[in-house]
Amino acid sequence: EVQLVESGGGLVQPGRSLRLSCTASGFTFGDYAMTWVRQAPGKGLEWVSFIGTKAYGGTAEYAASVKGRFTISRDDSKSIAYLQMNSLKTEDTAVYYCARDWNHSGDYWGQGTLVTVSS
Amino acid sequence: DIQMTQSPSSLSASVGDRVTITCRASQSISSYLNWYQQKPGKAPKPLIYAASTLQSGVPSRFSGSGSGTDFTLTISSLQPEDFATYYCQRSFNTPRTFGQGTKVEI
Numbered sequence: 001e002v003q004l005v006e007s008g009g010g011l012v013q014p015g016r017s018l019r020l021s022c023t024a025s026g027f028t029f030g031d032y033a034m035t036w037v038r039q040a041p042g043k044g045l046e047w048v049s050f051i052g053t054k055a056y057g058g059t060a061e062y063a064a065s066v067k068g069r070f071t072i073s074r075d076d077s078k079s080i081a082y083l084q085m086n087s088l089k090t091e092d093t094a095v096y097y098c099a100r101d102w103n104h105s106g107d108y109w110g111q112g113t114l115v116t117v118s119s
Numbered sequence: 120d121i122q123m124t125q126s127p128s129s130l131s132a133s134v135g136d137r138v139t140i141t142c143r144a145s146q147s148i149s150s151y152l153n154w155y156q157q158k159p160g161k162a163p164k165p166l167i168y169a170a171s172t173l174q175s176g177v178p179s180r181f182s183g184s185g186s187g188t189d190f191t192l193t194i195s196s197l198q199p200e201d202f203a204t205y206y207c208q209r210s211f212n213t214p215r216t217f218g219q220g221t222k223v224e225i
Binding site: 047063109 | 120151153155157162163164165168169172174175206208210211213214215216217218219220
């Protein structure tokens with residue numbers, strides 16, 4: 001059974017950093033690209049970042065709102081995708097979801113982890 | 120960047136109704152379009168990819184169509200479990216922008 005479990009969320013002050021993890025099981029992690037999507041309280045979905053497979057160069061892409069502050073990475077040996085978030089802003093407050101990318105679509109999603117940026 | 124615009128933002132419907140949601144891209148995106156369903160407090164559920172292909176396990180009352188800039192999601196006979204918010208998303212190229220969502224309520 002495919003499972004994705006996000007962790008690492010919490011309350012953090014503006015300007016600080018946080019690293020989210022997405023731990024995968026039930027499939028060969030290295031064969032799939034991974035995506036992070038967030039949802040601010042009461043708002044819609046916002047695509048955040050994408051990382052390709054190592055076979056295709058592990059290309060990383062970012063939304064303009066996080067580029068230069070967030071870094072996506074992956075550890076295929078541990079089946080984990082990461083989202084390093086630096087210089088956090090109050091507007092980064094959201095539930096962060098990771099999703100497996102299949103046919104350019106998120107076919108499996110985690111339950112999400114809440115990040116609250118507040119002083 | 121390409122913008123994705125859904126209409127309507129919300130709609131009221133009854134069980135058994137045929138429901139159509141529209142998604143328009145600001146530039147052509149070929150058939151690179153996904154649809155998702157989301158219920159309160161839950162992760163999005165994938166419904167359709169490549170504009171018209173149902174994800175595994177999705178009931179056949181859901182269908183998608185369109186290409187280029189105009190796309191539709193149709194629910195042929197609304198069921199109680201279909202009351203939710205629906206999102207379109209540009210796929211393949213980045214940024215993989217989502218539409219603002221369409222809330223389907225009673």
